[in-house]
Amino acid sequence: MADLTRLSARALADALASGETTSVAVTQAALDRIAAVDGAVHAFLYVNGVDALEAAASVDKDRAAGKNLPALAGVPIAVKDVLVTKGLPTTAGSRILEGWVPPYDATVTRRIRDVRMPILGKTNMDEFAMGSSTEHSGYGPTHNPWDLDRIPGGSGGGSAASLASWEAPLAIGSDTGGSIRQPAAVTGTVGVKPTYGGVSRYGVIALASSLDQLGPCARTVEDTALLHAVMAGHDPMDATSLDEPVPPVVEAARRGREDGLAGVKVGVITELGGEGFQAGVSQRFAEALDHLRSAGAEIVEVSCPSFAYALAAYYVILPSEASSNLAKYDAVRFGLRVDDGDTTIERVMAATRARGFGDEVKRRIILGTYALSAGYYDAYYGSAQKVRTLVQRDFAAAFAGADVLVSPTCPTTAFKLGEQVDDPLTMYLNDVATIPANLAGIPGMSLPAGLAPEDGLPVGFQILAPARGDDRLYRVGAALEAALDAARGGTLLASAPELATSSKVTAPSRGPVSK
Numbered sequence: 001m002a003d004l005t006r007l008s009a010r011a012l013a014d015a016l017a018s019g020e021t022t023s024v025a026v027t028q029a030a031l032d033r034i035a036a037v038d039g040a041v042h043a044f045l046y047v048n049g050v051d052a053l054e055a056a057a058s059v060d061k062d063r064a065a066g067k068n069l070p071a072l073a074g075v076p077i078a079v080k081d082v083l084v085t086k087g088l089p090t091t092a093g094s095r096i097l098e099g100w101v102p103p104y105d106a107t108v109t110r111r112i113r114d115v116r117m118p119i120l121g122k123t124n125m126d127e128f129a130m131g132s133s134t135e136h137s138g139y140g141p142t143h144n145p146w147d148l149d150r151i152p153g154g155s156g157g158g159s160a161a162s163l164a165s166w167e168a169p170l171a172i173g174s175d176t177g178g179s180i181r182q183p184a185a186v187t188g189t190v191g192v193k194p195t196y197g198g199v200s201r202y203g204v205i206a207l208a209s210s211l212d213q214l215g216p217c218a219r220t221v222e223d224t225a226l227l228h229a230v231m232a233g234h235d236p237m238d239a240t241s242l243d244e245p246v247p248p249v250v251e252a253a254r255r256g257r258e259d260g261l262a263g264v265k266v267g268v269i270t271e272l273g274g275e276g277f278q279a280g281v282s283q284r285f286a287e288a289l290d291h292l293r294s295a296g297a298e299i300v301e302v303s304c305p306s307f308a309y310a311l312a313a314y315y316v317i318l319p320s321e322a323s324s325n326l327a328k329y330d331a332v333r334f335g336l337r338v339d340d341g342d343t344t345i346e347r348v349m350a351a352t353r354a355r356g357f358g359d360e361v362k363r364r365i366i367l368g369t370y371a372l373s374a375g376y377y378d379a380y381y382g383s384a385q386k387v388r389t390l391v392q393r394d395f396a397a398a399f400a401g402a403d404v405l406v407s408p409t410c411p412t413t414a415f416k417l418g419e420q421v422d423d424p425l426t427m428y429l430n431d432v433a434t435i436p437a438n439l440a441g442i443p444g445m446s447l448p449a450g451l452a453p454e455d456g457l458p459v460g461f462q463i464l465a466p467a468r469g470d471d472r473l474y475r476v477g478a479a480l481e482a483a484l485d486a487a488r489g490g491t492l493l494a495s496a497p498e499l500a501t502s503s504k505v506t507a508p509s510r511g512p513v514s515k
């Protein structure tokens with residue numbers, strides 16, 4: 001049997017179903033890989049060795065007994081630390097939640113347990129999902145497996161890096177302004193932000209509630225679809241959850257791969273390209289458009305003028321909502337409590353928040369509190385909401401003339417660790433192409449478009465679809481992936497440099513991570 005860590009989730013599911021391998025073997029291979037490379041990558045904040053192997057063994061037992069099992073049963077998965085996981089530490093990358101062990105599961109955690117996927121551990125992220133590099137994690141940064149001196153994107157850098165370093169075949173992410181798609185782009189992996197309301201957020205640590213969405217991360221479009229189908233669907237525990245059937249994402253991926261794109265209109269968003277985008281990013285983007293054309297798609301240009309203001313509006317709306325969501329970390333209910341002999345609740349609260357939150361979180365709480373304060377509310381929050389309406393209108397007009405819209409996912413490839421961390425504005429600009437989708441609540445995918453010639457690093461291609469049209473992402477994404485894989489003779493990740501292995505694991509773990 002081939003190296004189990006290199007197989008797709010689909011291939012693993014097939015090998016498990018046919019009895020060629022066992023879930024214990026697959027899960028142990030993933031844990032061994034984590035033990036070997038995570039000292040250098042630091043994708044995981046917590047490794048869940050014993051529980052994962054127990055879950056795997058019970059799948060193997062039921063399979064041996066001839067039980068009918070869900071498609072992904074026995075395929076292990078990495079979970080972003082923004083999802084609460086009963087019995088497993090959950091920090092959202094913040095020191096303020098250090099040591100907190102949730103007493104319940106998020107709906108999505110429950111769904112992956114219900115389909116019997118072993119949870120390998122919790123992945124690193126920027127604190128409370130604020131960032132584009134994972135450098136704002138309270139527990140140290142994650143490194144990009146393509147070049148350990150570079151960022152893996154953020155906030156979900158841990159999930160993306162776990163895929164790109166062959167530690168996990170599938171991972172879960174969350175995307176408020178790009179935190180699934182941007183890490184996917186800079187690590188050569190695939191990530192999808194579903195339609196707002198498509199996946200339950202019950203048990204997800206909130207950043208900005210009108211923008212947050214959970215989504216699937218994987219190494220192929222088909223694997224992403226398989227995980228999407230498990231995660232999505234109505235949940236009465238989330239008031240924003242859509243009560244309607246999940247779009248046929250797995251079928252759409254098959255169709256794109258096998259039948260091409262005849263009759264599909266692809267709109268290129270003029271404002272999300274050109275000036276400010278790295279030359280190699282623009283070059284790979286243009287080549288991908290040629291592949292779409294060859295697959296039968298018609299390419300048209302569309303203009304969305306309001307996008308010039310989208311980033312600014314997002315950085316008013318997000319901090320406003322975050323400042324309210326983060327008020328609950330009050331030293332009483334969760335995690336850290338700094339009590340230096342102070343007696344008043346105000347002082348304990350202030351000391352706890354001063355020590356527990358990092359600089360980026362404090363910056364956004366201050367910004368958001370200011371934007372919402374009496375006298376400034378209309379000028380900032382009110383104006384930002386108007387821009388949001390304009391962005392929604394621009395999308396509606398663009399989708400009147402195109403089935404999907406496309407752009408590069410990010411302006412550049414992965415930058416160096418330390419390069420932008422002290423320059424918030426430059427850091428925020430990484431999200432310029434991903435944020436409009438969150439403001440409008442529409443679904444988006446990033447998939448690898450090749451390596452930029454100037455630095456040999458992955459370039460992401462973004463596809464956007466109208467709300468509830470998530471299946472369109474998969475149809476177009478799968479067709480593009482098939483064309484690119486055929487042209488380069490394999491997947492992009494197969495050309496990633498080999499990581500040196502050592503046996504230093506930095507994440508705390510429950511039980512053995514290797515035999």
Ligand code: GLN
Pocket residue numbers: 129130131132154155174175176177178179180207318431
């Ligand atoms: N990088 C963006 C931010 O810092 C996106 C965050 C996200 O999607 N969680 O807000």
